[in-house]
Amino acid sequence: MGQPAGFPRRDLLGGAAAGVLLGALRPATSAASPAFSEARALCHGMGTDAEWSRFLAGQDPCWERLPRTWYEGPFLGNGFVGTQVYRDQGALKFTVDHSESQDHRPAFGNEWGVARLPIGKVLLTPVGELTGARLRLDLWNAELSGTVTTDKGTLEIRAFVHGTRDLLVVDVAPSAGERGFGLTFAPVPAVSQRIVREQPPKGFEPNPPPVTRAEGDLTVVVQPLVAGGQNATAYRVRRAGHGGKTLFLSTSHSHPGTEAEGKARSVVGGVSTVDALAGTHRRWWHSFYRRGFLSIPDSKLQGFYWIQLYKLASAARAEAPIMATTGPWLEPTPWPSVWYNLNAQLEYWPVHGSNHLELDPIPRTIAKNRQTLIDGLRPEYRADSMGLRRSADARFADAGFVGVPGPDADAEIGDLPWLLHNVWLSYRHTMDVAILRDVLFPVLRKAMNYYLHFLAPGADGRLHLPPTFSPEYGRAPDCHYDLALIRWSCRTLLDAAKTLRIDDPLAPKWREVLDKLVDFPVDEHGLMVGTGVPFAKSHRHYSHLLAAYPLYLLNVDNPAQAELISKSLAHWISFEGALRGFSFTGAASLSAALGRGDDALNHLRAFVTRFAQPNTMYYEAGPVIETPLSAAQAIHDMLCQSWGDTIRIFPALPAIWRDVTLHDFLTQGAFQVSAVREGGVTKFVRVRSLAGEPLKLRPSIPGKLEVEGARNWRQRPDGTVTIELARGHEVLVYPRGKRPDTTIAPVPVSVPAPPWGLPALPPAGDLVPVDLAAVLNSDGVTSEFYLGDGDFDGGGNTYPAAQLPQTGQVTDDGVPFLFVNGSEGTPNNVVGATIPLPAGKYATLHVLGAADTGNAVTTLKVSYVDGSAEVPLRLTGWRAAAAFGESEAITTNQLHARAGVQSVKLAIFHQRVPLDPAREVVSVTLPSAATPRPHVFAVTLEKGK
CATH class of the missing domain: 2.70.98.50 (putative glycoside hydrolase family protein from bacillus halodurans)
Known part of the structure; x- marks a missing residue:
């Protein structure tokens, strides 16, 4: 099919796309309303x-x-x-x-x-x-x-x-x-x-x-x-x-x-x-x-959050292409296009709460490329349906067709409604009816039609779905991923038709689906992948939990559902092995959805500690941008949620975050929210309406309230407040009799941390980590996505990347090492080569390494300024227990073979090699002909006392 001549950089005022873009920017333009000056009197700062x-x-x-x-x-x-x-x-x-x-x-x-x-x-x-x-x-x-x-x-x-x-x-x-x-x-x-x-x-x-x-x-x-x-x-x-x-x-x-x-x-x-x-x-x-502000007392996470906003604005514009997996920064990667079964969705979630819909290209892109979504289906389904393949370019073009459900097909058919959920979020955060009328309703209608081709009644009278593919777990009938999207789609279509005053002939069918669709499959561990397919292996995606987050079809307002979500989350995250960074950011958001702030913080810290790189980037075999951005969204979920019909202020704060500031945070219903918490007490909440929608607020303020700026409001026994608020007007909510200072300002840091980036190495210290990047010559690590690029032992076997240190460093017995895991196809250890060392006199060479086909008993050549010497090097084989007094610095419970993943314990050992502390070292040379071969992943020098 023909391709349009590039994305128009500034020419956006045409057809539906114009309505989408202007609608997305409406919160900013409405700031010129007569109520704007009044708003600034209620809440001010960071000006x-x-x-x-x-x-x-x-x-x-x-x-x-x-x-x-x-x-x-x-x-x-x-x-x-x-x-x-x-x-x-x-x-x-x-x-x-x-x-x-x-x-x-x-x-x-x-x-x-x-x-x-x-x-x-x-x-x-x-x-x-x-x-x-x-x-x-x-x-x-x-x-x-x-x-x-x-x-x-x-x-x-x-x-x-x-x-x-x-x-x-x-x-x-x-x-x-x-x-x-x-x-x-x-x-x-x-x-x-x-x-x-x-x-x-x-x-x-x-x-x-x-x-x-x-x-x-x-x-x-x-x-x-x-x-x-x-x-x-x-x-x-x-x-x-x-x-x-x-x-x-x-x-x-x-x-x-x-x-x-x-x-x-x-x-x-x-x-x-x-x-x-x-x-x-x-x-x-x-x-x-200036469009929004938040401050939290955790220095590392606060810095991380603002770097993500900078990253998002560096990578995205409403008029730009939907981000590929690497963002605009292209590096060697097995994923050089756009992935639509999670990546694109997570990339753009933070634009909503942060009040930056000027960065959101998804509604415009869908509006302008509908024919491609039709052509992505097999011809027999094109008359009434649309679909999106798992991966394509930023205009949805790719070879082949969306799959057809069946026992022998990997039919991943939910990716279009999954992407349309982002469009729905953009509509809900702006209440711009053009997004609903011109993009969401007509495209979601055809995406739902594709499901209707395959839904059929079973012997139980319920509607069932043949086997489809759960990203990236596998096939299952009544797949949770699809059942969740079907329920969300039908509810959304019915609500949209009501808003748009459309008497749609398909409405009775949508209601029938909601009445008769089979329940989500559940077992003793919680939500299943699908009927007959339990969640039973480590898996990075939370596609089988989609109903809980971000769709909130199952939610904490129902105690039985909350228990089901909790059980399912605990079971999913308990499987180590294939968990990756976005597993932990997803677990943080799921915990926030349950109101568990301490758990959410623990998951976020696990992501930062285990996966976030020095510049806050992230990789899985290659660069992928969505995971750090989804961590920013997890912070949003901890500070403010607006699913359903209620805005929830500070719904999942960890106990340690005693002070928090939120300003001009954009919520569903098109409200801008500001709130300040000091010493564990919420001082005030300011809400400004951009669309005149009904306001229902849980302000996290106990006791009786004062609502300044509203004529009609009501506080319910559970603390929820309903307020009549016209477009452009705002209210200030605070404890009765205690009108607070409404200044917006950064909160004090209670959890300090060094800045992101690269700290200096301490050459004058007792321990000197050595940078091996220039001499790495062997690839002994593979990702679970591709087992064919590395070879540690000559038989095509490798360490699993997901179980090795991800952040460029590791410490064992108090000794710090620089550790390279890196991208797919890149070297990560040294074999049979000379390693230059920083000049100085040292007593010990700390080696992080392992031998391949057995235990290695060999020698290192140490070059000094005044000559050289041979010193013994003994390294245990990677599949064995430490044989030479080493410590097991890193262990895994998997081995990657060319034929698949095996349950085998592997190790990388920390060995100490004595040096002559009276002589100035130049380099060490690994034996080139040794069998078994010693592989060195990292070295650190230690000075004598």
């Missing part, structure tokens, strides 16, 4: 640049050493252009990516035919050897600045991706010894990053090489595409005094036309000074942040 700058400076990630990978480095973006910054051999790399850049050959599937394509990289190449860095990502101004050091001098850098123009700016000022530094752009092959796992499919013609043209100080690089269209990058480098240079770079994508080159040229041709560009860039970001 000046100084307040915002000071607060966000406390959340800035900082780097005291050079980042080595995408999951360690700073990142910049504007929803279209994305840049990540990290070391690339002897240079500092600024990746150049564009979220529209993709292939357009859907016949070859999502991994190749519509995969996102890389563009290039800017290399800052110093004169000397890189030795360190001190960098700061200024969240308030969305700028990276700092100093890169070399053995020849320093390079002061400043970089940003403009907030509203597809423009990367990199400004570099050198010291005298670094005036000859280089600042260049290098294109990279336009090939799917699935190449990390496999070769392209047969018959897949590679895209031709890029063509570079220099025109004075302007350079243009055009990447033609086999399917038509192009990527184009235009840049110029301006020289400044004292050897400084500034690079201005724009990149663009077009298909099927070739207008990308003209767009990139136009952006670069219009550049002025760095400061002038920074001024307009900063104005966008300052306006962005």
Whole structure:
């Protein structure tokens, strides 16, 4: 089928899409209503640049050493252009990516035919050897600045991706010894990053090489595409005094036309000074942040939250493509397109509560690509139905068809209504009837029709569903994932028809489905995957719990349902092995739905401790962006919930969070909520109506209340308050007789933590972890998604990535190590190579490693400044118990074989190797011909006493 010529960047005023976009922005525009000045009298604060700058400076990630990978480095973006910054051999790399850049050959599937394509990289190449860095990502101004050091001098850098123009700016000022530094752009092959796992499919013609043209100080690089269209990058480098240079770079994508080159040229041709560009860039970001505010006393989670908001605005815009799994930042990955069975949904959940629907492209995208949703079904179902495949491009294009339920098919048919739940959330948070009328109702109606083709009465008189696929567990009849979405769809369609005053002929059928649909299958452990299919193995998705969260079809208001949710959650999260980061963020939100704040916090901390990377990014075999964003949503769920017809203030606060501030938080019903809690007591709640909907509030304030600004209100015995509130008006709720100070401000930090980023390594300390990134040469780790890329023992067997440290470090017996798990297809240990060591005199070499086919009894060659020596190295085989006095620093209960996962205990051992403390060490060399082979994952040096 034909593809439209690229996403329109600013031209959004057309048809249904216009109504969707304008409706999504309605909360912001309604701020001009006559009640606005009155609102500010009831609640004020965080109104000046100084307040915002000071607060966000406390959340800035900082780097005291050079980042080595995408999951360690700073990142910049504007929803279209994305840049990540990290070391690339002897240079500092600024990746150049564009979220529209993709292939357009859907016949070859999502991994190749519509995969996102890389563009290039800017290399800052110093004169000397890189030795360190001190960098700061200024969240308030969305700028990276700092100093890169070399053995020849320093390079002061400043970089940003403009907030509203597809423009990367990199400004570099050198010291005298670094005036000859280089600042260049290098294109990279336009090939799917699935190449990390496999070769392209047969018959897949590679895209031709890029063509570079220099025109004075302007350079243009055009990447033609086999399917038509192009990527184009235009840049110029301006020289400044004292050897400084500034690079201005724009990149663009077009298909099927070739207008990308003209767009990139136009952006670069219009550049002025760095400061002038920074001024307009900063104005966008300052306006962005002011739309809402929250503060919690946990420094690590507070910083994490604000970095996620920065990340979301760097990766998303309403006019941009739906985010692929990596966001706009493209790295080697087995998942180079968009996944719709969880990833896309989680990516955009935080836009609602944070009051940032200007970042939500999902309603617009669905409105503009309905035919693709029809064509995604087999021809016999297209007359009345729509469907969405699990993975596709940002316009839903992919090869093949949505599955047909049956005992031999992996028919994952609920992904379209699952995505439409996000559209429903956008409607509910704006009450914009255009979203309901033009997108949600007509598309959900056809998505439900697809289910109606397969629902059939059983012997019990109830409606049943043939086997479908539960993401990513397996097949099951009466699959919970689908039953939950069917119930939600029918209820939503009936409510929408009533709101829109539509007498729909299908309404009786929807009511019949709700009356006769089989109950959710349940066993002694709680909710099942489906009839006859219990939840019985470790599984990262919570697709079998969808009715509880986020659909809230089962909820805490019903005690029996609350018990069922609790039992099901405990059973699911008890299975270690395949649990991943979003398992724990999902468990946090499920706990919040139960009102269990301490449990929610424990799950969030488990995610942060076990999975969150130094820059708050996350990986599962490759970069995936949805999980950290879903952690931000879990914080929302702890602070405010608005499912059903009730706004719940502070419904799941952990006991340790005594002070919390929430301001202009957007809820269902289109209300903006502010609330302050001090010393464990909620001081006030302010609610402002953007749509004039009925207000029902649980303010978490015990006793009798005062409601200022309302003529008609009522407090029920359970503390719930119902208030008549016209559009544009607001109320202040507080304990009777105790009108509070309504200033909005950050809360004191009671749980301090260092900033996100990379702290300095302590070379002057007694323990010195060694960075092995440059010498890693063996891949002994695989993910559960693909068992074919690593080989630890020569037989294709590997450690399971999910059970190894995820965050770049591990400590054993008080000794810290740097540990690389990394992305699929990348090396993570050292075999038979020389490991350079930081200069110094040390008494002990701490080794984190294991032997492969048996116990290794061999020697290490230690090179000193004044000669070398052989020292014994004894490492136990990875499948055995420690044989040489080592400690088991890391253990797993699984082994990955090419044929599948086996229940085998594996270990990585901590061994101590004595060194000569009187001699200055240079390096150690592992034996190259030893059998069994010792594999080293990490080393740390210890000085003598």
